[in-house]
Amino acid sequence: MLRFHFTSDDLARVRIAPGPDPMWEVLLSAHVANQRSGASMFAPWRERVLSGLHPAARMLLRLTPPRGYSPDFLTPVTGTDDFEAGLDAVLSTPRPRLRNDISLLVRGHKPHLWMRDLADGSAPALRGLGVAMRTYYEQAVGPYWSGIRAAVDVDRAARTRAWVEGGTEHALRTLHPSVRWEHPVLSVSTAAERDVDLAGRGLLIIPSYFCQRAPITLADSELPPVLLYPIMHEQAGMDRGFETRSDGGRQLTALLGRTRAAVLRALRTGATTSEIAQRLAISPASASEHATVLRNAGLIASGRERNTVIHALTPLGQTLLDGCGGRVPTLPTAAVRPAALPVTAGDPV
Incomplete structure (x- = not known):
């Protein structure tokens, strides 16, 4: 316990x-990549990543066994979702921390020569770690970040x-x-x-x-x-999030329309289907239909929390609204209810 x-x-x-931490996602996805078997929802991702993983990236997998200890210095708290800032923090780890964490990792085993050099804080070993982490991120995490x-x-x-x-x-x-x-x-x-x-x-x-x-x-x-x-995963949602859409243009065309744009704008803060309906004075069935179209276009994501479905903007949806300056067509002002769920960076939970 x-x-x-x-x-x-x-x-x-x-x-x-405020969102996922790229350094933690690198570490934990490496755990998944190192597993011989695991959650079926990650199987397509794992197969895709390992089939084309660059040899340099595989050096990271030596530091991230699927069970037991992984070095704490790989996941510094930076307060940002910027991978490069996190990587800079990793490569700036003080030598005593490197030595302590590597000794815990290899306890009872003969360390790889590269790990011994890393524990000593040698510049070539740190450069190698930087290459390994950046290469891994660019192949295994970055393409799926959205x-x-x-x-x-x-x-x-x-x-x-x-x-x-x-x-x-x-x-x-x-x-x-x-x-x-x-x-x-x-x-x-x-x-x-x-x-x-x-x-x-x-x-x-x-x-x-x-x-x-x-x-x-x-x-x-x-x-x-x-x-x-x-987080709670929906299997279909997981697969959808890791696919590259080829029909985005056709589906985005379906977004044209006053009410649907208002639904998108209402989701600047997360909301359930019922709350969308209440905010815009439309029926729950209509709110559900518009949310489905927006989700299929990749502009919102949906997940189940007990007996309700919660919707939130994806980065693409946020970019679309930001590109419009937030001035998308809306329903009459009187029909738009105040947002009930603030979702901002650094909120207490």
């Missing part, structure tokens, strides 16, 4: 990351909704089936026994696309506290 011990200050400092971000945004909207409806403790209690909240302790079902005293540092909760089974955290409890949790 993993237990986080909260103070009142910690509860006030719980926050949810779909990853869209799926995470939908789940994040559900977490934010839980916070709005019931406060921080309710959001913690409903975070994941393996999580139990009994004030002042957040427990996560894991094989290892471990306690983390937050001691006023708060907790950053990060939704993750490639995280599997149960939430995870860093091994070193002295590092800034984080909790990664696996």
Whole structure:
């Protein structure tokens, strides 16, 4: 059991990351790539990636076994979704941290020569790590980032909704089936026994696309506290997010129309089908129909949270609205209801 011990200050400092963390997605997707078998939803991605993975990228897989410890320095907390900023932080890891993390990784095994050099902080080894991580990201994660971000945004909207409806403790209690909240302790079902005293540092909760089974955290409890949790996946949505559309032009043409544009604009903040209908004074059936067209065009993503379906903009949908300056056709002002679910960077969960 993993237990986080909260103070009142910690509860006030719980926050949810604004989106997926590229360094964590690199690490966790590498875990998936290293698995001989795993979740079936990742099987097409794994086969596609491994079939064409550059030899340089495979060096990263040596650092990311599918079970057990992976070096903490691979996932620095940068507060940004920029891969290059995260990579710079990794390559700036102090030598004592490199030595400690690599020693934990290879404990009981003979380390690869490259790992010994990396543990010593040698410049060639660090350059090799940079090449390995960038090459891996460009082949295994970057091409799918839009779909990853869209799926995470939908789940994040559900977490934010839980916070709005019931406060921080309710959001913690409903975070994941393996999580139990009994004030002042957040427990996560894991094989290892471990306690983390937050001691006023708060907790950053990060939704993750490639995280599997149960939430995870860093091994070193002295590092800034984080909790990664696996988002809920819809199998069809997963496959759709990892496909390149060839019929986008035809489907985007179907978006023309006053009401559909208003639906898209209403989803600047996540919403359920019923909330779309209420905000725009249209029927739930009409809201569902418009959401389906928008989803098929790749402009929104949808996910199920218990008995409701939550919709949120994808990066493409956001770009479309931003390109229009947000001035898309709308329904009459009186018919547009105020947004009920703020989904902004750094929201508490």
